[in-house]
Amino acid sequence: MSRADAAADDERNATAVERVADAVRDDILSGRLAAGEPLREEAAAARYAVSRHTVRAAFQRLAAERLAVAEPYRGVRVAAFDRDEILALQQLRTALEAEAIRIARDRYGAVWPDEVLAPARAALGRFAACADWLEAERVHLELHRALVATSESPRIIEAHAAIGSEILLFLLHVRPHYTLETLVVEHRALIEDVQSRGPDAVREHLGHSMALLLERQRD
Secondary structure, three states, X not given: OOHHHHHHHHHHHHHHHHHHHHHHHHHHHHOOOXXXXXXXXXXXXXXXXXXXXXXXXXXXXXXXXXOEEEEOOOEXXXXXXXXXXXXXXXXXXXXXXXXXXXXXXXXXXXXXXXXXXXXXXXXXXXXXXXXXXXXXXXXXXXXHHHHHHOOOOHHHXXXXXXXXXXHHHHHHHHHHXXXXXXXXXXXXXXXXXXXXXXXXXXXXXXXXXXXXXXXXXXX
């Protein structure tokens, strides 16, 4: 096989892995695959018409995103999202988002330039056009990423991006407490509050959704 042919094979394999990972990720984040549900290599290989090696690589990618868990002799399953996982994620997320807002507020004061907030406001405007909850949750994440980006801190932005799939999993579980209308109202207020109140606004916003989810788990 020539070097060009080998490169083409690598590209096709990478594309297949991405396609399978995207499809299974959507099944997890939409709730079609429940927490703890096994992910079967053979069934996925047949469903997506790919090799088991490709499926294994896709599952590894999902495990790296903490959407799946691979255990010796037990295979791969959809990640559980218990109280400890929720607390750990929200502690990290709050630390990153609050610090990002602190940096931005130190730079801009209590009234931020329109161009700084434009990406967050654009995301807010896209909620109304969302066709389903998963799309709305991705817009929701995009809005929070836009607020984090106001810090202009590459390391904070990178660290926050790395937990994006986990944040979407959190949003799936907190979904029953929200409508699109309440999402818009809360996030319009958040965009204004981070300017006037800084990190406290982020802590309050994230603490509210965490409390809703933990209360739901106790019921």
